[in-house]
Amino acid sequence: MPERLGPPLEQPLFNRLVIVGLGLIGSSLARAARHLHLARTVVAADASPAVRARVAELGIVDEVAPSVAEAVRGADYVILCVPVGACGAVAAEMSGALVPGAIVSDVGSVKGSVVAQVQPHLTSGVHFVPAHPVAGTEHSGPDAGFATLFHGRWCILTPPEGTDPDPVAQVRAFWEALGSNVEIMTPQHHDLVLAITSHVPHLIAYNIVGTAADLEEVTQSEVIKFSAGGFRDFTRIAASDPTMWRDVFLNNKDAVLEMLGRFNEDLSALQRAIRWNDGEALFNLFSRTRTIRRGIIDVGQETPEPDFGRRKAD
Numbered sequence: 239m240p241e242r243l244g245p246p247l248e249q250p251l252f253n254r255l256v257i258v259g260l261g262l263i264g265s266s267l268a269r270a271a272r273h274l275h276l277a278r279t280v281v282a283a284d285a286s287p288a289v290r291a292r293v294a295e296l297g298i299v300d301e302v303a304p305s306v307a308e309a310v311r312g313a314d315y316v317i318l319c320v321p322v323g324a325c326g327a328v329a330a331e332m333s334g335a336l337v338p339g340a341i342v343s344d345v346g347s348v349k350g351s352v353v354a355q356v357q358p359h360l361t362s363g364v365h366f367v368p369a370h371p372v373a374g375t376e377h378s379g380p381d382a383g384f385a386t387l388f389h390g391r392w393c394i395l396t397p398p399e400g401t402d403p404d405p406v407a408q409v410r411a412f413w414e415a416l417g418s419n420v421e422i423m424t425p426q427h428h429d430l431v432l433a434i435t436s437h438v439p440h441l442i443a444y445n446i447v448g449t450a451a452d453l454e455e456v457t458q459s460e461v462i463k464f465s466a467g468g469f470r471d472f473t474r475i476a477a478s479d480p481t482m483w484r485d486v487f488l489n490n491k492d493a494v495l496e497m498l499g500r501f502n503e504d505l506s507a508l509q510r511a512i513r514w515n516d517g518e519a520l521f522n523l524f525s526r527t528r529t530i531r532r533g534i535i536d537v538g539q540e541t542p543e544p545d546f547g548r549r550k551a552d
């Protein structure tokens with residue numbers, strides 16, 4: 239059992255929780271929800287027959303439904319855990335089967351585009367409370383999930399203007415039960431902040447690993463040979479799921495391009511400092527960033543390494 243999760247709730251928060259997409263995030267939610275008894279029944283839906291079969295084999299949900307529409311029938315809480323580009327299609331599939339009072343949420347890394355894709359499909363009386371757990375790994379699929387993934391991490395809720403406060407409070411209670419710290423902001427603000435703290439860093443990692451691989455011939459394979467240090471950290475991030483990240487960049491285009499513009503300006507300033515031997519500029523920046531890193535560790539926000547050994551026992 240995951241040692242950092244609390245005891246199961248005596249009274250579950252939901253009756254029928256449906257998780258659509260049982261990859262890293264969806265399967266982690268299923269494991270944690272089952273362990274903590276956050277819902278009476280946990281139901282899985284996934285477009286991939288191989289994933290559905292594997293989820294049944296792992297025994298991490300109560301039911302594996304044959305389709306999204308069948309899964310959400312009678313559900314009081316549905317969480318979309320699919321790539322952000324697929325959220326509109328899933329919302330269309332389930333819209334006719336949702337009952338008034340049901341809460342729909344998601345875990346997408348982009349919020350503005352998900353709200354725009356999902357909201358038009360929701361019938362009256364169905365509440366939409368978008369969410370983004372700022373927790374993950376470079377792995378994907380149902381075997382990669384683990385119940386403690388969200389413990390001690392942020393979960394950002396971005397309810398559209400006019401959302402009923404009760405469903406927002408219920409979604410907050412769900413994430414708090416998983417051990418997350420919940421913060422509320424607008425979808426637009428979320429997308430700007432995450433562009434610089436998550437999306438651009440992934441783009442930089444994809445780019446540097448790609449460039450190094452292209453240079454491999456010139457450096458005679460030294461890229462691989464000497465990749466034990468900083469470069470190795472980039473390769474971890476650059477191993478992240480291609481579908482997920484393609485969708486992130488295509489769905490948060492404006493914010494990413496704006497942050498990239500700023501990033502390029504600052505990179506040019508560093509380039510100039512190196513060219514003109516401006517050691518003071520380099521030293522000042524490196525000192526500032528070292529302080530920032532130490533501050534992050536002090537407040538306990540450093541990414542914990544997932545314990546894949548323990549995961550199998552969840």
Ligand SMILES: NC(=O)c1ccc[n+]([C@@H]2O[C@H](COP(=O)([O-])OP(=O)(O)OC[C@H]3O[C@@H](n4cnc5c(N)ncnc54)[C@H](O)[C@@H]3O)[C@@H](O)[C@H]2O)c1
Nearest residue numbers: 259261262263285286319320321322346347374375378379
């Ligand atoms: N991986 C991370 O670090 C991380 C962190 C936070 C949030 N997120 C967000 O969580 C979501 C899921 O990411 P993941 O890492 O769990 O991905 P994943 O690739 O591990 O899993 C996605 C699952 O969705 C299923 N799927 C895809 N299209 C579908 C459709 N139309 N209908 C039903 N099922 C469908 C796939 O078969 C797969 O099982 C994404 O929106 C991502 O932005 C990811």
Ligand SMILES: O=C(O)C(=O)C[C@]1(C(=O)O)C=C[C@@H](O)C=C1
Nearest residue numbers: 347371372373374375376436541
């Ligand atoms: O630790 C990692 O592997 C991650 O990339 C996790 C990370 C992040 O950028 O922090 C990636 C995307 C998500 O939307 C949230 C979390």
